[in-house]
Amino acid sequence: MALDIRTVTTAEFPDWLRAKHTGFLRPQTSTEEEAERRLPYTDLSRTQGAFDGGRCVATFRSFAQELTVVGGAAVPADAVSNVTVSPTHRRRGLLNRMMATDLAAAKERGEVVATLIAAEYPIYGRYGFGPATWTTEWEIDVPRAGLDPRWSGPSEQDGGRIDLVSGADVRKLGPVLHERLRARQHGVIDRDARWWAVNTGEVQPGPGAPGSEAWAEPFYAVYSNAAGEVDGLTVYRADGSWGDSKQPLNRATVVSQIAVTPAAERALWHFVCSIDWITTVRSGHRAPDDLLPLLLPDPRAARIVTQADWLWVRLLDVVRALEARTYAVPGTLTLDVHDATGLTAGRYRLEGTPAGASCTPTTAGADLALDVRELGTLYLGDESPFRLAALGRIEELTPGAVATAEGMFRAGRRAWCPDVF
Ligand SMILES: CC(=O)SCCNC(=O)CCNC(=O)[C@H](O)C(C)(C)COP(=O)(O)OP(=O)(O)OC[C@H]1O[C@@H](n2cnc3c(N)ncnc32)[C@H](O)[C@@H]1OP(=O)(O)O
Numbered sequence: 294m295a296l297d298i299r300t301v302t303t304a305e306f307p308d309w310l311r312a313k314h315t316g317f318l319r320p321q322t323s324t325e326e327e328a329e330r331r332l333p334y335t336d337l338s339r340t341q342g343a344f345d346g347g348r349c350v351a352t353f354r355s356f357a358q359e360l361t362v363v364g365g366a367a368v369p370a371d372a373v374s375n376v377t378v379s380p381t382h383r384r385r386g387l388l389n390r391m392m393a394t395d396l397a398a399a400k401e402r403g404e405v406v407a408t409l410i411a412a413e414y415p416i417y418g419r420y421g422f423g424p425a426t427w428t429t430e431w432e433i434d435v436p437r438a439g440l441d442p443r444w445s446g447p448s449e450q451d452g453g454r455i456d457l458v459s460g461a462d463v464r465k466l467g468p469v470l471h472e473r474l475r476a477r478q479h480g481v482i483d484r485d486a487r488w489w490a491v492n493t494g495e496v497q498p499g500p501g502a503p504g505s506e507a508w509a510e511p512f513y514a515v516y517s518n519a520a521g522e523v524d525g526l527t528v529y530r531a532d533g534s535w536g537d538s539k540q541p542l543n544r545a546t547v548v549s550q551i552a553v554t555p556a557a558e559r560a561l562w563h564f565v566c567s568i569d570w571i572t573t574v575r576s577g578h579r580a581p582d583d584l585l586p587l588l589l590p591d592p593r594a595a596r597i598v599t600q601a602d603w604l605w606v607r608l609l610d611v612v613r614a615l616e617a618r619t620y621a622v623p624g625t626l627t628l629d630v631h632d633a634t635g636l637t638a639g640r641y642r643l644e645g646t647p648a649g650a651s652c653t654p655t656t657a658g659a660d661l662a663l664d665v666r667e668l669g670t671l672y673l674g675d676e677s678p679f680r681l682a683a684l685g686r687i688e689e690l691t692p693g694a695v696a697t698a699e700g701m702f703r704a705g706r707r708a709w710c711p712d713v714f
Contacts, residue, residue, distance in 0.1 A: 406607060
């Protein structure tokens with residue numbers, strides 16, 4: 294019997310949730326209550342299910358997102374999530390079909406890129422997505438780090454201070470701080486009020502959902518600068534490990550940390566690494582060029598425990614995408630973009646400058662040929678055109694064009710997406 298793929302109705306939503314839990318290897322229970330709780334923030338017109346004899350066997354959902362690009366502008370993105378196919382129906386092309394439907398609809402809506410966080414690396418390149426940001430997690434051996442154990446606040450010279458605050462405080466000050474981060478850090482995605490409610494324990498995600506374990510209130514610490522403005526927020530939890538000889542061996546795990554100035558970044562890391570009893574700090578998922586290791590007198594006390602691709606980007610509108618970002622140095626390039634789906638295939642002339650860019654379709658000869666997947670990888674400045682050319686993934690048609698792309702596309706600080714979705 295042919296498998297029917299369609300957008301899901303309210304009545305089918307509990308079965309869709311059950312199928313999603315199945316695909317993610319969670320207990321395959323879902324309740325009317327869970328469905329009711331999720332419906333207000335689920336756009337059913339963007340929620341696909343595959344049905345076999347009335348039973349949901351595959352899930353796919355997308356939602357509207359904003360992605361900050363190099364230079365600080367945000368582009369409308371089609372955020373893809375909750376992709377599952379039940380083990381009974383895998384490798385029959387269900388993901389192919391759901392992805393094609395979603396990307397075509399996103400392009401029709403005028404979304405500039407599609408984004409996702411890939412469960413496994415090999416899945417999404419075939420659909421034109423490329424890894425565009427990377428993430429690094431460090432573990433700090435605090436006694437070895439060499440920080441002065443006598444103080445944990447910002448220096449007198451800095452003039453700022455650190456205060457512990459409540460979840461309710463974070464729901465007020467967090468969104469303002471995050472908007473400031475969004476305007477300056479490429480790779481950041483928007484957060485809605487629900488994000489802050491869930492991540493401060495005001496709303497429980499419910500059984501079966503990520504983070505559905507019993508809520509444990511974390512510690513929230515904010516850094517305010519000398520003028521009293523909040524420039525940073527760190528959220529951390531600590532465990533209760535003690536050694537046999539009555540020594541504290543506690544580990545602090547940073548759940549999330551955002552800072553909009555280097556002073557805030559410095560002060561918050563120093564604070565977390567100077568809390569009495571804490572001998573190990575897990576940094577959480579940071580940008581690969583986070584200042585953390587170099588803020589320690591002995592950077593070798595920071596051991597990398599995770600280094601992986603994070604946000605994947607798929608361009609849907611090359612002109613608007615390339616015009617939305619800025620370029621490190623002025624340059625002109627004609628790109629021959631290959632796209633098996635036809636969504637973006639074509640030749641584009643890009644004139645980029647540090648202040649902005651123009652991009653127009655052209656029939657002129659190209660300087661570089663590349664797949665849209667590679668353009669997604671280059672888009673946020675977090676990959677080197679030299680490396681992609683060396684790998685044979687960019688073809689240089691005009692001598693020197695790879696060097697021009699290297700100069701234009703790279704950004705000072707690395708891209709960072711602090712969130713998962
Ligand atoms: C953004 C997110 O939500 S990430 C979460 C992704 N979900 C998961 O990882 C949950 C567990 N896995 C699954 O549910 C499924 O295996 C899926 C969704 C990854 C793939 O669904 P399927 O319907 O089996 O994929 P489909 O049959 O359309 O395969 C399309 C192509 O991708 C390939 N492919 C699919 N999954 C994988 C994989 N995990 N690794 C490598 N290749 C894969 C298939 O081999 C096929 O290749 P081909 O066209 O060259 O033959």
